[in-house]
Amino acid sequence: MNQAELHRILALKSQENKDSLDLDVLYNRRLSANISLIKTHFFSLYQEVEHKDYFFKLLDQIALLFKARPTELKNQDLERLNSGNWYQSEKMVGMQLYVDRFNKDINGLKEKLPYFQDLGINFLHLMPITTRPTGENDGGYAVNSYHEIDGKYGTKKDFLDFAKKARENNMFLMLDFVVNHTSDEFEWAEKAKKGSLHHQNYYYTYADRHIPDEFEKTLPEIFPQSAPGNFTYNEEMEKWVMTCFNTYQWDLNYRNPEVFIEMLGNLMSLANLGVDVIRFDALAFLWKKLGTLSQNLPEAHTLISLFRMCLQVIAPGVILLAEAIVAPRNIIKYFGEGISEGNECEIAYNASLMALLWNSIATKKASLMLKSLTEIPNKPNDGTWINYIRCHDDIGLGYDDDFVRAMGSDPTAHKQFILNYYTGRLEWSPAKGLMFMYNPKNGDGRITGSAASLLGLETALELKNKIIIDYAISKILMMHGIILTYGGIPMIYAGDEIATLNDYSYEQNQDHVNDNRWVNRPIQNWDVVASLNKTKENPSTIVYNGLKNMIRLRKEHVLFKDSNEVKIHGCPNEHVFVYERTYKNDSVWVLSNFNELTETLDIGWLLSIGIHAGKNSIDLLTQETFNLIHNALPLKPFQQLWIKNI
Numbered sequence: 046m047n048q049a050e051l052h053r054i055l056a057l058k059s060q061e062n063k064d065s066l067d068l069d070v071l072y073n074r075r076l077s078a079n080i081s082l083i084k085t086h087f088f089s090l091y092q093e094v095e096h097k098d099y100f101f102k103l104l105d106q107i108a109l110l111f112k113a114r115p116t117e118l119k120n121q122d123l124e125r126l127n128s129g130n131w132y133q134s135e136k137m138v139g140m141q142l143y144v145d146r147f148n149k150d151i152n153g154l155k156e157k158l159p160y161f162q163d164l165g166i167n168f169l170h171l172m173p174i175t176t177r178p179t180g181e182n183d184g185g186y187a188v189n190s191y192h193e194i195d196g197k198y199g200t201k202k203d204f205l206d207f208a209k210k211a212r213e214n215n216m217f218l219m220l221d222f223v224v225n226h227t228s229d230e231f232e233w234a235e236k237a238k239k240g241s242l243h244h245q246n247y248y249y250t251y252a253d254r255h256i257p258d259e260f261e262k263t264l265p266e267i268f269p270q271s272a273p274g275n276f277t278y279n280e281e282m283e284k285w286v287m288t289c290f291n292t293y294q295w296d297l298n299y300r301n302p303e304v305f306i307e308m309l310g311n312l313m314s315l316a317n318l319g320v321d322v323i324r325f326d327a328l329a330f331l332w333k334k335l336g337t338l339s340q341n342l343p344e345a346h347t348l349i350s351l352f353r354m355c356l357q358v359i360a361p362g363v364i365l366l367a368e369a370i371v372a373p374r375n376i377i378k379y380f381g382e383g384i385s386e387g388n389e390c391e392i393a394y395n396a397s398l399m400a401l402l403w404n405s406i407a408t409k410k411a412s413l414m415l416k417s418l419t420e421i422p423n424k425p426n427d428g429t430w431i432n433y434i435r436c437h438d439d440i441g442l443g444y445d446d447d448f449v450r451a452m453g454s455d456p457t458a459h460k461q462f463i464l465n466y467y468t469g470r471l472e473w474s475p476a477k478g479l480m481f482m483y484n485p486k487n488g489d490g491r492i493t494g495s496a497a498s499l500l501g502l503e504t505a506l507e508l509k510n511k512i513i514i515d516y517a518i519s520k521i522l523m524m525h526g527i528i529l530t531y532g533g534i535p536m537i538y539a540g541d542e543i544a545t546l547n548d549y550s551y552e553q554n555q556d557h558v559n560d561n562r563w564v565n566r567p568i569q570n571w572d573v574v575a576s577l578n579k580t581k582e583n584p585s586t587i588v589y590n591g592l593k594n595m596i597r598l599r600k601e602h603v604l605f606k607d608s609n610e611v612k613i614h615g616c617p618n619e620h621v622f623v624y625e626r627t628y629k630n631d632s633v634w635v636l637s638n639f640n641e642l643t644e645t646l647d648i649g650w651l652l653s654i655g656i657h658a659g660k661n662s663i664d665l666l667t668q669e670t671f672n673l674i675h676n677a678l679p680l681k682p683f684q685q686l687w688i689k690n691i
């Protein structure tokens with residue numbers, strides 16, 4: 046080794062030390078800034094006198110977890126801290142997919158990076174890929190491990206390579222942290238089954254039905270058809286265990302502080318795979334209490350905030366998504382309020398908008414959506430939504446009864462109408478969906494089906510009716526146009542970009558037949574993708590190109606970033622939904638007609654909300670100016686305009 050080389054190596058070494066020193070200094074700073082709140086949260090959940098030692102255990106755990114975080118990711122954390130709220134950028138456009146159903150495995154997914162690039166996707170939500178029981182496993186939401194990649198997807202190395210390649214391509218990644226339950230094959234459950242009382246206390250286990258019966262008085266049923274009740278008897282353990290979801294998904298007992306400390310380790314093992322956003326699955330259910338619904342309890346919020354604060358110290362660049370499919374007023378709380386203000390999740394699913402959009406399609410009116418969205422309290426400025434129309438789950442009809450009544454409808458009758466509309470019980474409805482988990486005890490039910498089928502494309506193609514085909518295509522584009530412009534991260538469900546219809550093959554699969562959400566978990570059809578643009582008339586081609594155009598426009602206009610609230614206008618025409626996005630004196634108005642007829646908007650009203658009607662404004666989507674007819678702007682059935690003054 047010559048002198049120059051030696052110098053270079055020494056210089057690199059000292060740089061390395063300096064870097065790691067900086068990282069440690071900053072870690073210590075974060076720890077001292079957050080420790081008192083961490084302590085307050087911890088002891089508000091776990092009585093201080095009995096649990097002092099556990100708090101020290103938590104501190105050791107935090108230190109160990111920071112040490113274990115790869116340096117590359119530690120550096121990225123610091124970059125993220127300095128790059129503002131990157132998740133609010135107009136450049137973010139997401140896609141949710143099942144790795145195996147999309148293109149076989151992780152390596153197959155890597156091959157498709159150009160596909161995402163073509164469409165404009167730069168954020169992927171990959172459905173669970175860690176080990177799970179064979180047979181029924183709730184699409185991987187019954188976890189055998191939080192970080193071991195299931196062999197059918199590839200190896201850990203495959204994933205790390207993929208994550209690296211994704212980072213190099215400016216692609217963000219989201220994975221699930223199934224925080225509420227493990228599978229019944231998870232190592233703790235196995236030990237519990239073998240008689241370890243220590244591990245039985247990681248779950249809610251009971252020797253007899255006394256407490257389970259008390260719980261059942263108030264706990265709702267999540268899967269009343271396939272998994273009625275909230276407890277399952279385990280023969281090996283000779284005990285009842287709480288299973289709010291499926292019988293093989295055991296609810297974790299966060300009343301035991303050890304569970305929290307261990308789960309923090311599991312969270313980090315997932316984050317260390319190179320994940321940018323962690324989806325906290327079913328987080329509303331984290332705390333259970335007799336005599337309550339055991340959803341959205343204050344302790345659940347404290348617990349989430351505790352996870353967040355610890356993450357803030359260990360890996361501040363990682364952000365959290367709340368999967369709280371609950372009432373609108375309750376969703377907002379997962380951004381953090383009270384003592385945990387701003388200290389829970391950065392992102393939440395906009396389940397309210399999603400459910401209201403489907404309501405508007407069925408009723409052909411925007412009025413309930415207008416009323417509900419204008420009356421829901423605003424989210425905090427630093428938070429953002431994931432806006433979506435479909436995902437792998439069912440559509441729950443979570444409308445506020447008071448608002449439904451204010452529209453002059455009876456809430457029960459209204460819900461029944463929506464269910465009928467989407468599940469083939471109304472002759473005139475083009476929607477083709479299935480009823481999910483109908484509960485005859487209370488008349489509750491949810492809906493499944495692919496976006497295209499729910500919006501009428503399947504029926505239209507069967508009827509070979511050109512007009513209804515066009516309507517369905519317009520509806521698909523209009524719905525996506527809303528999630529792309531409303532404010533937040535749009536999340537497109539893989540397959541919807543090529544107008545994929547329902548997949549009924551789940552009925553032949555014994556692991557899926559009990560769960561008809563699989564009707565909307567299709568295998569990506571690459572033949573359809575290959576034939577895009579070969580025929581211009583084809584619905585898949587029109588939808589794909591339409592989406593691509595909208596995605597490009599979203600990214601070109603900084604006003605679509607989510608640093609400001611959307612302004613919803615009370616449109617006098619009840620069929621048309623109108624909102625405005627503004628940034629520094631620049632506005633775009635998004636107008637969507639939910640009716641099957643042409644609807645008109647009066648020029649006076651357009652002027653009153655700031656639109657320069659006539660030749661002084663254009664539709665961004667088509668780059669055309671408008672023709673006013675008798676001083677009114679006509680909107681064709683299911684037409685959407687993105688209006689900008691020029």
Ligand code: OTU
Nearest residue numbers: 183186267290326327369370371438439
């Ligand atoms: C989540 O959803 C997942 O998205 C589902 O795929 C899982 O089955 C489930 O958790 C269990 O892991 O019950 O029907 O807000 O609506 O958390 C979907 C409450 C679900 C639930 C939601 C849950």
